[in-house]
Each structure stands twice: as structure tokens, then as C-alpha cells.
Amino acid sequence: MVEHPAEYPWSSYHGNTLNKDVALLSPHHCYLSLGANQEARK
DSSP: OOSGGOTTTTTHHHHHOOOOOOOOOOHHHHTTOOOOHHHOOO
């Protein structure tokens, strides 16, 4: 076990929380609806 989700290298945490590109993940629809582009969603 780890103390923080970011410590799991295979976790979706990196893509969903840190906004890093992860080839195996698709962005959540709710996240995409927050703005027209990444800058607008910040």
C-alpha cells in the first residue's frame, strides 16, 4: 500500500487529477464539459 494515489505508477490518478496525458485513459465527459479547451477548464 502507498500513502498517496500518485505513488501508484499505473493509477488513473495521474491522468484524472494531474491532467497528464495517459494513452489508456479517455477524459471524463464531465471534465470536458467544463470548458472548450484545457486552458478554459483550469
